[in-house]
Ligand SMILES: NC(=O)C1=CN([C@@H]2O[C@H](COP(=O)(O)OP(=O)(O)OC[C@H]3O[C@@H](n4cnc5c(N)ncnc54)[C@H](OP(=O)(O)O)[C@@H]3O)[C@@H](O)[C@H]2O)[C@@H](O)CC1
């Protein structure tokens with residue numbers, strides 16, 4: 597089937613109605629419960645960045661499941677989220693962690709899976725099992741890598757809200773075709789073929805929906821080209837989904853906010869000196885621009 601690509605640029609017309617409302621008398625449960633699963637020995641920053649960004653973007657309750665060896669680090673860093681320890685093997689989450697993750701997920705609205713997870717056989721199997729959840733899912737980093745050769749597990753989620761956030765190398769690993777040099781078309785083809793919202797990261801990130809929508813982002817620059825920036829983006833998108841934004845809007849607003857926060861951080865600190873933590877710190881100013 598030939599699909600006409602209608603490419604739209606993300607602007608305030610789309611952003612204003614898509615940002616979840618804050619009910620004045622809402623309590624923490626009103627604003628959603630997010631479970632983040634990730635982290636490994638060597639990747640302690642990634643889950644911390646995801647959790648910080650999720651809290652800063654408005655999610656009511658953020659839980660963070662990490663391998664037990666790194667749990668004391670996350671517990672010390674993430675005072676506004678709730679890190680908990682999980683069984684591990686070789687510094688990465690073990691298959692034995694599955695029942696505990698599922699129990700926690702039962703009480704949550706959204707799962708964000710992958711930041712800093714590492715690439716091992718057992719963690720991949722864990723990802724395969726967690727893909728079966730009915731809950732909305734944001735899959736990033738090594739969560740995406742675990743899909744390599746197992747894309748049928750993504751296809752089986754069709755109809756359930758699923759956002760994938762690959763950079764170009766991760767996109768290629770799961771069958772994304774950039775050989776024509778057309779990022780918009782490649783993202784659209786993938787999203788439609790696999791029934792997910794696909795966020796193809798990079799300068800001018802492309803967000804595509806299973807229905808064929810293609811949204812091109814205009815915010816963000818080279819200050820974001822640092823390890824950990826993508827982990828921040830995952831937290832922003834998952835937080836918006838926990839606040840009941842649908843997957844496409846959460847992805848489009850999340851990408852814009854993340855890029856705009858990066859731009860504002862660059863203005864203050866230069867593109868050289870911005871860190872992913874600075875991007876998290878600038879999220880409130882980016883949110884304010886949508887609200888005003
Ligand atoms: N603080 C922490 O804890 C952090 C933890 N992290 C965790 O590390 C894990 C591995 O994630 P990863 O993304 O670093 O590794 P991988 O998937 O092998 O690909 C990366 C390589 O691909 C290449 N590349 C080429 N084009 C590219 C493009 N457009 N966009 C991006 N990359 C592009 C480029 O290679 P190069 O150009 O150097 O040849 C690049 O080096 C994962 O779990 C993640 O969450 C990180 O988030 C960092 C902070």
Ligand SMILES: Nc1ncnc2c1ncn2[C@@H]1O[C@H](COP(=O)(O)OP(=O)(O)O)[C@@H](O)[C@H]1O
Nearest residue numbers: 763797798799816817820821823824825826827
């Ligand atoms: N030059 C750039 N312009 C705009 N955004 C960028 C640029 N370089 C990187 N980014 C953004 O920064 C993030 C990097 O994510 P990723 O490559 O997954 O890094 P990591 O896994 O280390 O966090 C993505 O959201 C990407 O779109």
